[in-house]
Amino acid sequence: MYSVSIGDIQKNISLLTKLTEAFTIVDKRKNRSVAIVYPIKKHSIIDSLAGKYSNRVKRVDNLEIAKEEAMKQVMSEKYGLSY
Numbered sequence: 844m845y846s847v848s849i850g851d852i853q854k855n856i857s858l859l860t861k862l863t864e865a866f867t868i869v870d871k872r873k874n875r876s877v878a879i880v881y882p883i884k885k886h887s888i889i890d891s892l893a894g895k896y897s898n899r900v901k902r903v904d905n906l907e908i909a910k911e912e913a914m915k916q917v918m919s920e921k922y923g924l925s926y
Contacts, residue, residue, distance in 0.1 A: 849877065 845866035852858055852868065862882040870877050903909040918924055 844879075 845864065846869050847858060847866050848869055848871050850871070859880070862880065865879060865881045867876045868878045868880060869875070
C-alpha cells in the first residue's frame with residue numbers, strides 16, 4: 844500500500860483519477876494516517892436495480908424522448924387517444 848501526503852494530492856490530483864491500488868493519505872505534520880483510499884470498480888447500476896427484469900431493460904440515449912413516448916403510451920391506454 845502506497846503512502847501519499849495531502850500536499851502531493853493537492854499538487855497532482857490525477858493520483859485519484861488514475862487510481863489502481865489502495866493507498867493511505869498521510870498528514871506529514873502530525874505523522875499519522877488520515878484516510879485509506881480504495882479504487883472503485885465501475886459497473887452498470889441498471890443491471891443491479893432491474894433485478895429479474897434486467898434482460899427487458901432498454902438502454903436509452905435521450906431521456907426526454909423516452910419520457911415523452913412513455914407519456915403518450917399511458918395517455919393512449921387511459922383515454923383511448925392515438926398520436
